[in-house]
Amino acid sequence: MSENELPEAPTEELDELDEDDRLRPAFVRAVLDAVEAGDDEEARTLVEPLHPADIADLFELTPQEDRTALARAVTDLLDADVFAEMNDYVREDLIDALEPHEVADIASELDTDDAVAIIEDMDEDGQRAVLRAMEPDDRAAIEEALSYPEESAGRLMQRDLVAVPEHWTVGDVITYLRKQEDLTTDFWEVFVVDPGHRPIGTCALSWILRTPHWVPVGDVMSREQTLIPVDMDQEEVALRFQKYALISAAVTDGSGRLVGMITVDDVVHIIQQEAGEDVLRLSGAGDGDINEPxxxxxxxxxxxxxxxxxxxxxxxxxxxxxxxxxxxxxxxxxxxxxxxxxxxxxxxxxxxxxxxxxxxxxxxxxxxxxxxxxxxxxxxxxxxxxxxxxxxxxxxxxxxxxxxxxxxxxxxxxxxxxxxxxxxxxxxxxxxxxxxxxxxxxxxxxxxxxxxxxxxxxxxxxxxxxx
Structure with a gap:
């Protein structure tokens, strides 16, 4: 080869996704070949650029008997976001292979609803072992969520939210948001509560950003809001989001106190899940999941x-x-x-x-x-x-x-x-x-x-x- 000739691109260089954003069979095969050959470094190099949802898809496309080996090879890439995107049956297989403290570490990084989804399907002994390994605050939040009926708003809601009193000004709210380092990072509106912590209105972030600092929150908030009872079935929750075009909604307990919020990203998943369930139940096909035992x-x-x-x-x-x-x-x-x-x-x-x-x-x-x-x-x-x-x-x-x-x-x-x-x-x-x-x-x-x-x-x- 002369000096001016360029080397040919290596044939093993693969595009991960096809035109429909699905993992290519050749890419999946290359990752599994690297794992089978004991080349964990090559497997990590291939998997690292993937989005958490694509890593989850990779595990779902991997035969059941090979998933544990793949997990060991890319264990540092298996973070909470990946587990949150996984199919339930695939996630259960991997969770069963982890130690309780490892499951606790993953659950602690997730929103409460995603953490509950991981823990709720474990047997009682496994649940207790994982909960014992968690921090007291995280454990209390998950235990409370598990006390609500399955497929209810209590299981679906997130505990991390922003709530402020009505007498605050917009400036007070902005100062609070900037100083509190432990606030949730994903929210679209601030809930306004009375002294009994009952929601009385909402204030969109766009309103807060565009309103002078001296204006009271009570003057710019919307008193019309859709409240979700904590025991409401998740299918009814999804219908309310669809009917009223909600982005997020406050969840209240039996006394009307604010206990959490539900966001539209969780509801999209529920709509898809419930629609699929109804079709499959009509045919008596069960869950219809190809990963089901x-x-x-x-x-x-x-x-x-x-x-x-x-x-x-x-x-x-x-x-x-x-x-x-x-x-x-x-x-x-x-x-x-x-x-x-x-x-x-x-x-x-x-x-x-x-x-x-x-x-x-x-x-x-x-x-x-x-x-x-x-x-x-x-x-x-x-x-x-x-x-x-x-x-x-x-x-x-x-x-x-x-x-x-x-x-x-x-x-x-x-x-x-x-x-x-x-x-x-x-x-x-x-x-x-x-x-x-x-x-x-x-x-x-x-x-x-x-x-x-x-x-x-x-x-x-x-x-x-x-x-």
Whole structure:
């Protein structure tokens, strides 16, 4: 090679992320190869430029049996921010491999809500060991958070916030913010409290920065605020943030005292989590997490499959009632799954819309009747069109006008049943405080299968169809 020639770029130099900001398979392979070869320095060199969220993704993309070795190789890069971004199951695997004092050090660096997320899934002995290793103030905050129900505002809130009295001036607030070194660094508004530490208003940082120092806080604060009860379910919290376009909100206890705040970054995570949960529960797929242990996944899915099997047997018993009709006209056995299957699809469509409406508070007691009538009109229109199509198709294929009329009529009836059941089943479950996303699909499917068979075979019997 001559002096003027430049050396070729090393082929092992890799871009970490692709155009969609996902870790490239070649990069992940290079890190794992370095770990397997015992070259921890090379592994750290590759991983160090990554954002904490990307490091968390790296561990999620690493096979379970290799995660501990990767953690040992890049242990100095596994800070609190990385653990906060990790998938729950992956984080549990790594936490189980750490000593209690190491977990305590990580939890102490996190906001209270993130620390609770790490500790709450540990067994009681592990929790006690970690809490004993923490500083008294941190331990007290986490113990208080753990005392609240799971998926409540108390678990979600942060204890670190800025609260000032109403009689202070803007200048007093600015001086306080500058002198207090232990204040939280991430906040968008200052909460104004009365002598009993009950929130009476909020003051955005932008107002504080643009207002003369001598103006009292009470003159610039907004007395209209959305307060979050400490025991409110996190899904309801997310709905309030969405409805009122909140950036942060005060959390109050039973006596109305300010005990924490919730910020929009936590709520975005909750919205994503709750939306995913509802979709997966409708199918009985459990958490639907690819990192979930296989044994737990099998247990969750098998439970609902067994329930579905039982309901299918019930539907089969309806078919048995008409075995005489089927025996005289075997073609009915070929066509009846079409009626039940289309009814099930229609019911699933309605069910998905209604469950979402309930989850987002769009469907309430005041508009349930309107919703029922709306879905019945939709079901009638769809049923009429599908009935016409299946009737014409049946006539063209089999040349039987009576059979075409029966199957078309059964299609209309089952679609109406699907529309009615798709609304009433989740609404009824919700009235009895049962999550409609969990068990509605089983009931609606059973209803449409049973009615589909009953309507088609019943009409065929009444019409006297025979081969």
């Amino acid at each position: 296989i044994r737990l996944t099998v247990k969750t899915r098998l439970t609902w499959l067994v329930v579905n099997l039982a309901t299918a047997m019930f539907a089969a018993s309806v078919v048995k009632l008409f075995e005489g009709t089927i025996a005289t006209f075997a073609l009915l056995a070929v066509l009846m799954p079409i009626v039940s299957g289309m009814g099930g699809n229609a019911g699933t469509q309605t069910l998905a819309v209604v469950v979402r409406a309930i989850a987002t508070n769009q469907l309430t007691n005041s508009n349930t009747r309107w919703m029922v009538l709306r879905e019945l009109r939709i079901a009638a229109a769809n049923g009429a069109m599908l009935g016409l199509l299946i009737g014409v198709g049946t006539f063209l294929i089999f040349g039987r006008g009576d059979l075409a009329l029966v199957i078309g009529s059964a299609m209309v009836i089952n679609n109406l049943t699907a529309g009615l059941g798709g609304v009433l089943v989740p609404v009824t479950l919700d009235r009895f405080n049962v999550d409609p996303a969990v068990s509605s699909a089983v009931f609606v499917t059973t209803l449409t299968d049973t009615m589909g068979f009953f309507a088609f075979l019943g009409l065929a019997t009444l019409w006297g169809l025979h081969g």
